[in-house]
Structures are given as structure tokens and as C-alpha cells.
Amino acid sequence: MTADIAAAKAALAHLELDENPVSLKAKSRDFFWYSPVLKARLDHVVGDFAVAPRTEAEVIEVLRTCYRHNVPVTTRGAGTGNYGQAMPLAGGCVLHMRNMAAVKEIHPGRVIVEPGCLLKDLDAATKAHSGQEIRMFSSTWATATIGGFIAGGSGGVGSCTWGSLRDLGNIIRLRVVTMEEEPRVLEFRGEELARVSHAYGTNGIISEIEMPLAPAYDWVEMFVATDEFDDAMAFAEDLANQDGILIKLATVFEAPIAHDYFQRVKPHVEPATNLVGLMVAPHSMDGFLTFLGRRPRARIIYRSDDNDWARGPGPVFEYGWNHTTLRALKVDPSITYLQVRYGFPRHRELVAKMREKFSPEVLQHLEVLREGGKVIFAGLSLVKFTTEERLDEIVRAHEEAGAMIFNPHRYTLEEGGRQTVDDRQLRFKKEADPKGLLNPGKMIAWDDPDFKYDRVYAYPGMKAAE
Amino acid sequence: MTADIAAAKAALAHLELDENPVSLKAKSRDFFWYSPVLKARLDHVVGDFAVAPRTEAEVIEVLRTCYRHNVPVTTRGAGTGNYGQAMPLAGGCVLHMRNMAAVKEIHPGRVIVEPGCLLKDLDAATKAHSGQEIRMFSSTWATATIGGFIAGGSGGVGSCTWGSLRDLGNIIRLRVVTMEEEPRVLEFRGEELARVSHAYGTNGIISEIEMPLAPAYDWVEMFVATDEFDDAMAFAEDLANQDGILIKLATVFEAPIAHDYFQRVKPHVEPATNLVGLMVAPHSMDGFLTFLGRRPRARIIYRSDDNDWARGPGPVFEYGWNHTTLRALKVDPSITYLQVRYGFPRHRELVAKMREKFSPEVLQHLEVLREGGKVIFAGLSLVKFTTEERLDEIVRAHEEAGAMIFNPHRYTLEEGGRQTVDDRQLRFKKEADPKGLLNPGKMIAWDDPDFKYDRVYAYPGMKAAE
Ligand SMILES: Cc1cc2nc3c(=O)[nH]c(=O)nc-3n(C[C@H](O)[C@H](O)[C@H](O)COP(=O)(O)OP(=O)(O)OC[C@H]3O[C@@H](n4cnc5c(N)ncnc54)[C@H](O)[C@@H]3O)c2cc1C
Ligand SMILES: Cc1cc2nc3c(=O)[nH]c(=O)nc-3n(C[C@H](O)[C@H](O)[C@H](O)COP(=O)(O)OP(=O)(O)OC[C@H]3O[C@@H](n4cnc5c(N)ncnc54)[C@H](O)[C@@H]3O)c2cc1C
Numbered sequence: 017m018t019a020d021i022a023a024a025k026a027a028l029a030h031l032e033l034d035e036n037p038v039s040l041k042a043k044s045r046d047f048f049w050y051s052p053v054l055k056a057r058l059d060h061v062v063g064d065f066a067v068a069p070r071t072e073a074e075v076i077e078v079l080r081t082c083y084r085h086n087v088p089v090t091t092r093g094a095g096t097g098n099y100g101q102a103m104p105l106a107g108g109c110v111l112h113m114r115n116m117a118a119v120k121e122i123h124p125g126r127v128i129v130e131p132g133c134l135l136k137d138l139d140a141a142t143k144a145h146s147g148q149e150i151r152m153f154s155s156t157w158a159t160a161t162i163g164g165f166i167a168g169g170s171g172g173v174g175s176c177t178w179g180s181l182r183d184l185g186n187i188i189r190l191r192v193v194t195m196e197e198e199p200r201v202l203e204f205r206g207e208e209l210a211r212v213s214h215a216y217g218t219n220g221i222i223s224e225i226e227m228p229l230a231p232a233y234d235w236v237e238m239f240v241a242t243d244e245f246d247d248a249m250a251f252a253e254d255l256a257n258q259d260g261i262l263i264k265l266a267t268v269f270e271a272p273i274a275h276d277y278f279q280r281v282k283p284h285v286e287p288a289t290n291l292v293g294l295m296v297a298p299h300s301m302d303g304f305l306t307f308l309g310r311r312p313r314a315r316i317i318y319r320s321d322d323n324d325w326a327r328g329p330g331p332v333f334e335y336g337w338n339h340t341t342l343r344a345l346k347v348d349p350s351i352t353y354l355q356v357r358y359g360f361p362r363h364r365e366l367v368a369k370m371r372e373k374f375s376p377e378v379l380q381h382l383e384v385l386r387e388g389g390k391v392i393f394a395g396l397s398l399v400k401f402t403t404e405e406r407l408d409e410i411v412r413a414h415e416e417a418g419a420m421i422f423n424p425h426r427y428t429l430e431e432g433g434r435q436t437v438d439d440r441q442l443r444f445k446k447e448a449d450p451k452g453l454l455n456p457g458k459m460i461a462w463d464d465p466d467f468k469y470d471r472v473y474a475y476p477g478m479k480a481a482e
Numbered sequence: 483m484t485a486d487i488a489a490a491k492a493a494l495a496h497l498e499l500d501e502n503p504v505s506l507k508a509k510s511r512d513f514f515w516y517s518p519v520l521k522a523r524l525d526h527v528v529g530d531f532a533v534a535p536r537t538e539a540e541v542i543e544v545l546r547t548c549y550r551h552n553v554p555v556t557t558r559g560a561g562t563g564n565y566g567q568a569m570p571l572a573g574g575c576v577l578h579m580r581n582m583a584a585v586k587e588i589h590p591g592r593v594i595v596e597p598g599c600l601l602k603d604l605d606a607a608t609k610a611h612s613g614q615e616i617r618m619f620s621s622t623w624a625t626a627t628i629g630g631f632i633a634g635g636s637g638g639v640g641s642c643t644w645g646s647l648r649d650l651g652n653i654i655r656l657r658v659v660t661m662e663e664e665p666r667v668l669e670f671r672g673e674e675l676a677r678v679s680h681a682y683g684t685n686g687i688i689s690e691i692e693m694p695l696a697p698a699y700d701w702v703e704m705f706v707a708t709d710e711f712d713d714a715m716a717f718a719e720d721l722a723n724q725d726g727i728l729i730k731l732a733t734v735f736e737a738p739i740a741h742d743y744f745q746r747v748k749p750h751v752e753p754a755t756n757l758v759g760l761m762v763a764p765h766s767m768d769g770f771l772t773f774l775g776r777r778p779r780a781r782i783i784y785r786s787d788d789n790d791w792a793r794g795p796g797p798v799f800e801y802g803w804n805h806t807t808l809r810a811l812k813v814d815p816s817i818t819y820l821q822v823r824y825g826f827p828r829h830r831e832l833v834a835k836m837r838e839k840f841s842p843e844v845l846q847h848l849e850v851l852r853e854g855g856k857v858i859f860a861g862l863s864l865v866k867f868t869t870e871e872r873l874d875e876i877v878r879a880h881e882e883a884g885a886m887i888f889n890p891h892r893y894t895l896e897e898g899g900r901q902t903v904d905d906r907q908l909r910f911k912k913e914a915d916p917k918g919l920l921n922p923g924k925m926i927a928w929d930d931p932d933f934k935y936d937r938v939y940a941y942p943g944m945k946a947a948e
Contacts, residue, residue: 123765124613124697124698124699124700124764124765125697125699125728125763125764125765125766126765146613147590147612147613148697151726177725178725178726179724179725179726183724183725183726184724184726184727184769184770184772184773185724185726185727185728185766185768185769185770186726186769188765188768188769189768205768205772206768206769206771206772206775207772207775228726228728228765228766229765230697231590231591231614231696231697232590233590233591234590256855257854257855257856258645258649258650258651258855259643259644259645259649259852259853259854259855260617260644260645260649260650260651260652260694261650261651262591262651262694297591298590298591299589299590299591299592299654299694299695300591300651300694302651302654302655302671302672303650303651303652303654303672304650304651305672306650306671306672306673307650309672309673386725387725388723388725389722389723389724389725389856389857390723390855390856391855
């Protein structure tokens with residue numbers, strides 16, 4: 017089964033095709049370079065051509081053509097993923113969704129949208145229409161697409177209230193095109209959503225999305241400072257447990273993250289300052305200030321609606337989630353990160369343990385998250401990288417203590433997840449992508465069902481560097 | 483200090499005054515008769531006259547006048563309270579708020595309203611204006627006022643998501659008129675709200691209210707049936723813990739409540755059927771049905787948007803909260819009830835214990851509630867009443883097991899609460915009602931600071947039956 021790239025390109029010449037080496041290289045990369053491990057392995061990856069369909073019919077045409085000519089297809093939203101999700105390991109076609117960005121229908125509590133719509137454009141449309149916005153967004157709100165968020169993301173700003181994308185109710189319906197001789201268009205709801213959400217586009221192309229909406233408010237963004245880390249952690253958690261105070265973000269930054277990596281914040285903090293980043297609904301500000309008044313060891317140093325900072329910090333959510341890592345990396349390129357789940361009810365105890373063991377080699381960056389109705393922490397810890405061995409050692413210590421790791425230094429679904437095959441995704445791939453052409457190399461269960469997770473998976477079909 | 487009723491009436495004659503014995507008696511009563519204990523003690527209570535101010539200025543005039551003539555003033559919303567809260571134990575003036583019912587301003591996330599506005603009228607106005615509604619309402623939505631809900635209620639439909647009225651953020655601002663020689667008008671926010679909310683109007687008259695709003699949806703109302711009680715209880719709790727499924731009500735009814743007391747439901751259930759009453763946002767129905775699909779032992783028997791019931795049950799929330807007791811009482815006048823807090827994390831274990839000990843003398847009716855970020859149960863248990871002694875015994879058994887009781891068979895703030903003085907309320911009463919004229923007999927700490935809670939409090943100033 018060899019790919020006939022030339023034939024596919026010829027057949028698709030009437031569509032918006034891109035073969036320019038420079039832009040093609042850009043369209044073949046994402047934020048994999050956050051990870052020194054992935055950087056070493058994926059830096060050379062590039063597709064053979066990119067195509068940007070304008071309609072679902074054009075998506076079908078691309079898939080039908082690539083199927084016929086055995087050309088791998090890797091879908092791309094905006095390429096802001098961190099694990100090489102959108103990178104065409106085997107080369108072939110990069111299916112760029114940017115031309116399918118229409119907001120189709122807006123109703124009370126839900127929206128129907130095309131996958132290539134940027135999160136910020138989606139929010140602008142629903143806000144203008146009826147004062148609504150999506151429940152949660154990746155901190156890459158300004159640049160990422162809704163399709164990429166669903167196929168490659170997990171949750172984000174808003175997850176402190178609504179939980180994660182995978183939770184029941186946070187996606188209503190997905191329309192999916194299969195990779196077959198004659199592609200089919202399927203509609204998934206309920207249990208079926210798990211087949212293709214967070215599947216990296218390995219088993220179908222999402223062509224339409226129905227998402228729930230929440231009311232849009234002029235969120236008040238704030239930084240609250242404490243001297244002790246524990247006070248910052250308790251502040252964030254206890255606030256999230258205030259049922260009557262509506263928040264959209266609660267992030268904890270261990271000192272000296274704020275001082276060392278947040279340039280616009282630096283003039284307002286000491287190296288020893290711990291920080292909490294917040295978004296609070298304007299009509300909850302009274303309740304919030306009452307809560308704050310009960311915590312003499314916490315002080316607001318910034319609020320977006322009232323401050324005298326000479327240079328504003330920009331959106332506070334662009335300090336949280338994976339933006340923390342980005343800011344740290346810009347200052348210190350040797351920084352990388354881990355993704356940790358500190359589950360209820362041991363979350364605080366586990367954070368304390370890991371801090372004791374690893375601070376400051378590992379600095380705590382915690383995102384407040386709801387899981388199963390409880391407030392927990394998702395850690396996106398900053399790690400001072402030395403060697404892959406030491407990184408693995410740190411990972412193991414977390415796992416042994418009971419803090420689950422979602423390893424961001426791996427490019428497969430399984431290794432980045434719970435190290436087990438997702439049967440629903442695998443079964444659907446067998447049905448929807450019989451030739452295994454969709455985003456090859458990202459689902460171990462497809463390539464090597466007996467893989468033992470005793471080493472970093474290395475996709476054998478990876479196109480070599482030229 | 484004797485009340486000069488005649489002088490007060492003469493001075494207020496230009497206002498909307500009512501002295502008709504029949505309507506005055508009606509305006510002097512609430513739903514105290516739910517409790518055989520209160521029924522025996524308060525049945526004769528009646529005010530001397532009622533006045534219904536149209537403006538805050540008229541409220542001030544009434545208070546100034548009554549202060550001068552030493553006339554007690556008991557405020558009345560709609561008189562749906564259950565503990566004689568709105569009953570003028572010492573006679574005097576019933577201050578009826580029905581003419582102050584304007585919705586003044588509606589903004590994203592909040593509303594400013596006069597206290598006499600009915601909950602249902604408030605929701606209609608905010609819904610028509612901008613698709614919003616109040617976060618939570620008493621199940622007496624159709625008849626009760628927002629002022630009475632805040633001064634006399636605790637929470638209700640919506641509390642499974644937003645917690646209770648006392649939680650920070652669930653009331654934004656209260657404007658209050660004091661009972662002094664020259665009444666003052668004060669504005670309370672934050673910590674100060676606790677002075678007058680749930681204070682039964684004993685230390686000030688609320689003349690304006692600012693409340694947070696949530697989006698209004700066409701909630702889908704449902705009854706879900708199970709054969710086992712534990713399945714119903716788990717269904718309600720687990721659903722409330724689904725962060726992505728937006729609900730407004732989750733109520734559990736132990737068998738045979740539905741069969742014996744819910745006449746329109748009866749044809750659709752067996753005596754052994756346990757029931758869960760629900761309100762789910764329409765855009766969460768897909769997530770809800772997925773959740774339901776994982777619970778083969780639970781089945782929908784009614785949904786408001788799709789059913790073939792010959793006679794509809796009416797709003798499902800009018801089966802929950804204290805409407806359950808009302809329905810039971812109508813069928814069996816010997817039924818009364820208790821208010822129980824089953825706190826996290828022992829809530830399920832405590833319910834099981836109480837069931838084992840008392841069912842069917844005490845039948846479990848549970849309301850899902852959020853408290854401190856956790857899902858817990860508020861029990862409004864149905865009790866087959868025999869004697870006051872037996873009722874006290876049941877109360878004691880709950881308390882000994884660790885299930886806190888808010889005794890609905892008492893007419894004072896303290897006995898219906900945690901049996902302790904609320905210092906904030908008492909201190910403010912000293913300042914705002916120096917003569918002790920507001921709703922006398924409801925705050926033990928005012929009358930008898932040394933009361934030991936070793937018996938039912940009997941207000942010495944209670945006007946005798948004629
Ligand atoms: C600074 C920074 C902060 C971040 N913060 C967050 C965060 O808060 N939360 C979070 O979850 N992630 C976060 N991420 C990761 C990433 O930004 C998000 O997952 C983002 O939503 C991806 O969107 P995208 O359009 O860039 O998708 P891409 O990176 O282009 O694609 C992501 C995956 O989805 C697939 N895909 C894209 N579109 C489709 C489609 N239509 N059909 C099928 N498959 C498709 C791609 O093949 C790829 O596997 C962050 C990344 C960075 C760099
Ligand atoms: C069938 C039934 C179901 C119920 N369900 C619930 C429920 O779900 N949740 C709940 O919390 N309660 C419930 N209750 C109790 C009661 O209905 C609520 O508390 C209700 O909101 C009271 O409103 P109201 O207008 O009838 O107030 P009223 O009964 O008239 O007054 C209540 C108290 O507030 C005081 N008050 C009224 N207005 C003012 C004012 N402007 N300023 C100062 N004080 C004032 C009164 O003096 C009185 O002490 C229920 C009662 C019944 C009979």
C-alpha cells in the first residue's frame with residue numbers, strides 16, 4: 017500500500033491546495049516543542065501537501081481521493097496542540113479546517129458550528145446573538161479552533177464549574193465523515209461521542225459540532241497574592257466550593273512562578289509571592305469580596321475592572337492552563353511540564369507531598385477543576401528539565417504516590433492518556449478508517465496491539481527526515 | 483409600654499388599611515398548621531389591623547407611627563411560611579407588602595426588585611426582558627413573595643446547583659428600613675446581609691432587593707421511577723454530581739409516597755415505587771438520557787415535553803420541597819414533617835440509618851442540595867404524627883446519629899435553627915428596633931437571653947385568644 021501523492025494532488029487541484037514548502041512546514045507543526053522529548057523526535061515532520069476544504073462535500077471529496085490513492089490524512093485546526101497531535105508523522109495530506117468556520121445556529125443553551133471556527137469567534141457570535149458563550153475554552157481561545165479543542169483538548173477555562181469536555185453534557189452532537197471508499201456522514205450523540213472526541217482525528221473528521229452554552233458575562237479577572245503557598249491553594253479550592261459565587265477560572269501559581277516568568281506581573285510581586293489567577297462573574301463580586309474579607313492573608317493585586325498598572329497583564333486566563341508553561345519557556349528554555357491529576361479527596365495532601373519532594377525542581381501550577389461533582393486540582397507542573405531519565409523518575413514518583421500523570425511527552429493517545437486502549441475509539445477506527453490512513457502513528461492499539469508501555473512508543477511508519 | 487392601636491390606625495387612615503375581621507384573620511395566618519404543635523399554640527393569633535404601603539416612604543410612615551404608639555409590626559409577604567413566621571403573636575399591625583411589587587431594574591446576572599413581588603412575576607419579568615430567572619425559588623413560586631422568601635425561607639428549586647440563600651453570592655443587596663423614632667434606610671451587602679436575611683422581619687423591613695440571576699431555560703420536568711429506594715437516592719445524587727448536566731431540581735420520594743399522596747401520579751406507579759422528581763435543562767437532555775441509559779434499574783415515567791398522561795401532574799417542583807408535605811397532609815391529616823440535614827460525606831449512610839429505624843413511620847423525602855461545594859441531602863421527612871413526645875423522640879434520634887434537625891414545630895428563629903442566638907441579628911435588632919416592636923416573640927435572645935432550650939419556648943407576650 018503505497019501513497020500516490022501526485023495522483024491525489026492532481027485530483028484535488030481545484031481545491032485550495034498548498035504545496036509551498038515554507039507554509040507547508042508551518043502547517044505540519046504544532047506546539048510539540050514544549051516537550052524536549054517530542055522535540056527530539058518530531059522536529060523533522062512535514063506533510064506532502066495541505067488542502068483546506070470549504071464545505072463538508074469538499075471534505076468528503078478529499079477523503080475519497082486520499083483513500084483511493086492511499087494518502088494519509090492528518091487534520092489540522094490551528095495547530096496549537098502540545099503533543100504533535102496535528103503533525104503528519106507519515107507525511108501525506110494535511111486537512112486544514114480553517115475555511116469551515118461558520119456559526120450555523122444559536123439557540124438558548126446551545127450552538128451549532130463548523131469545526132474550523134476559532135473559539136474567540138464562536139464566543140463573539142454567541143455573545144452578540146444572545147449574551148451566551150461556550151462553557152469552557154482552551155486558554156488558546158484567541159488562536160485555537162473548536163474542532164481542535166474537541167478532537168485534541170480536554171478542558172480549560174470554565175472547567176472549574178462545568179468539568180471536562182469528556183463529561184456528559186459538555187458536547188451535544190458531533191457530525192463525522194469517515195475515511196472509506198465512499199465516505200459516510202454520521203451523527204453522534206450520547207455514548208457515541210466518546211468514539212471521536214479526544215481521538216486526534218484518528219477515526220473520522222468532525223464536520224459539525226453542537227455544544228452547550230452558558231451565559232456570557234463581563235468576567236472580572238484578578239490576581240490574588242499570598243505569602244504562603246498553602247493559603248493560595250486553599251483560597252482557590254474554597255472559592256470554587258462557594259456554590260453561590262460564579263467563577264470561570266481559579267489557578268494557583270507557586271512562588272516564584274509569578275515573579276520569574278510573568279513579566280508584566282513581576283513589578284507587583286516578590287519572588288516569594290504565590291498567586292491565584294481568577295475570573296469571577298461581575299454579579300458575584302460582592303460575594304467574592306466578602307469571601308476575600310475572611311482571608312486576611314490574601315490580597316488582590318490586580319483586578320481588570322479597576323487597577324493602576326502602567327502596563328496591563330492582558331487576559332488573566334492567558335497565564336493559566338498551558339499558557340503558564342509557555343510563559344516559563346520563553347524566559348527559561350530548559351523548562352518543561354507535567355500534567356497531573358490530584359484527585360479528591362487526597363488532592364491537597366498529594367500536592368503537599370510532591371512539593372516537599374520536588375520543589376523547586378518542580379513548581380506547582382494548579383488548575384481548579386470539577387470532577388464527579390468535586391473540586392480537584394489538575395496540575396500543569398513546571399519542570400526544570402535535565403534528562404529524560406530524570407523526567408521519567410519524577411513521573412514515576414507521582415504515580416507511586418497516587419497522583420495520576422497524563423504524560424505530555426508522548427505523541428500517542430494511549431501514552432498521553434491512561435496507557436490503555438480506548439476500545440470505543442479503536443472499534444470505530446476499524447469501521448471508519450479501514451486502511452488506517454487517518455493521523456497515522458497516534459493510536460498504538462491500531463499499530464501494535466501488544467505494546468507493553470515499557471518504553472516510549474516509536475511509530476515505525478514515521479517518515480524519515482530528508 | 484402599651485400599644486395605642488386606635489391612635490396608630492387614625493394616623494394611618496389615609497393608607498390602604500384593613501380592619502375587616504375575616505380578611506384580617508386570613509392576613510394573620512400562614513401555613514403554621516402543617517405542624518400539630520404550632521397549630522395547638524397559634525391558632526387564635528390575629529392582628530389588630532393590616533396596612534399595605536405602596537412605597538418605601540409609606541413604609542417609613544407606618545413604622546414611625548407604630549413606633550410612636552408602641553404598636554407591634556409583623557411583616558407579611560404572602561403568608562406561605564410554615565412556622566408562624568408572619569403571624570402577629572402580640573397583635574398590632576400586619577404590614578402587608580403586596581403593593582410594593584415592582585421589578586425595578588434588570589441587568590445581566592442581576593435584578594433589583596421590591597419585596598412584595600411574587601416569585602413567579604419576578605421570573606416572568608426577567609425572562610421576558612433577557613431570558614433570565616432567579617437562581618432558586620421556594621416551591622411556593624406561584625404564591626410567595628421574594629421578600630418573604632429572603633426573610634423567611636432558606637432555599638429551594640435551584641439549590642441543587644446554587645446552594646442556599648445564606649451562601650455568599652445568592653443575595654447581592656438588601657435595603658432595609660429600621661423601626662425607630664425616625665426610621666433610617668440602610669443598604670446591606672456582603673457580611674451585613676446576614677443581619678436581616680432569614681430574620682423573619684424581626685429587625686428591619688426589607689424595602690428593596692438585589693438578587694443574582696441565572697439563564698432561564700424551558701426546563702424539562704420528569705419523574706424517574708425505581709423499585710429500590712437506594713437506586714433512587716443514588717440516581718439523584720450521582721446526577722447532581724454530573725458537572726456537565728445542568729439541573730434545577732432532584733428530589734427523592736420513598737415508596738409509597740408517590741402512590742399514596744400524589745393523586746395524578748398514582749395511576750402510573752405501584753405502592754412500592756420510589757420516585758425521583760427532576761428538572762433538567764433542555765440542552766442537557768442528551769447528557770441526561772446517556773446517564774439514564776447507564777442505569778437499567780431507573781425508568782422515566784413522565785416527562786413534561788413528551789407524555790401521554792390523560793391528566794398531567796402540573797409542575798414537578800410542586801411535588802418537591804414543602805409541597806410534598808402539603809400533598810401528604812391533604813390525603814392524611816395526621817402527617818407532619820421534619821427538616822433534616824444529611825451532611826457530606828455521611829449523607830447516604832445517615833439516610834439509610836434513619837430509614838432502618840423509622841420507616842414507614844417516617845418516610846424519606848430528600849432534596850438534593852449543594853453545601854460547601856458538595857452534594858448533600860436536605861430531608862423533609864414525612865412523619866406519621868402520634869404525640870409530641872414521640873415527635874421529640876424522633877428528633878433526638880436523628881440528632882444523636884448526627885443528622886441535624888431544623889425543627890419546623892417551633893415558631894422562634896433559634897429553635898427552628900441551630901438553637902443558638904445569631905449574634906449579628908440580635909445586635910442589629912438592638913440598634914434597629916430598640917423598643918422590640920418588630921415581629922415580637924420570634925427571637926428568644928431578645929426576650930429571654932438565658933433560655934436553656936429544655937422545653938418549647940412560649941412567648942410570654944402572646945396575645946390571648948378572645
Ligand atoms: C499555550 C497553550 C495553551 C493551551 N491550553 C489548553 C487548555 O487550556 N486546554 C486544553 O484542552 N488544551 C490546551 N492546549 C492545547 C491546545 O491548544 C488545545 O487542545 C486546542 O484547543 C487545540 O485546538 P487547535 O485548533 O489548535 O487544534 P489542533 O492542534 O490543530 O488539533 C488538535 C487535534 O485535533 C485534531 N483535529 C482538529 N480538527 C479536527 C476535526 N475537525 N476533526 C477531527 N480531528 C480534528 C487534530 O488532528 C489534532 O490531533 C494549549 C496549548 C497551548 C500551546
Ligand atoms: C407548600 C409549601 C412549600 C414551601 N416550600 C419552600 C421551599 O421550597 N423553600 C423555602 O425556603 N421555603 C418554603 N416554604 C416556606 C415559604 O413558602 C417560603 O419561605 C416563602 O418564600 C415565604 O414567602 P412569603 O411571601 O409567603 O413570606 P411570608 O410567609 O409572608 O413571610 C415569611 C417571613 O418573612 C417576613 N417578611 C416578609 N416580607 C418581609 C419584608 N419585606 N421585610 C422583612 N421581613 C419580611 C415575615 O415577617 C415572615 O417572618 C414552603 C411553604 C409551603 C406552604
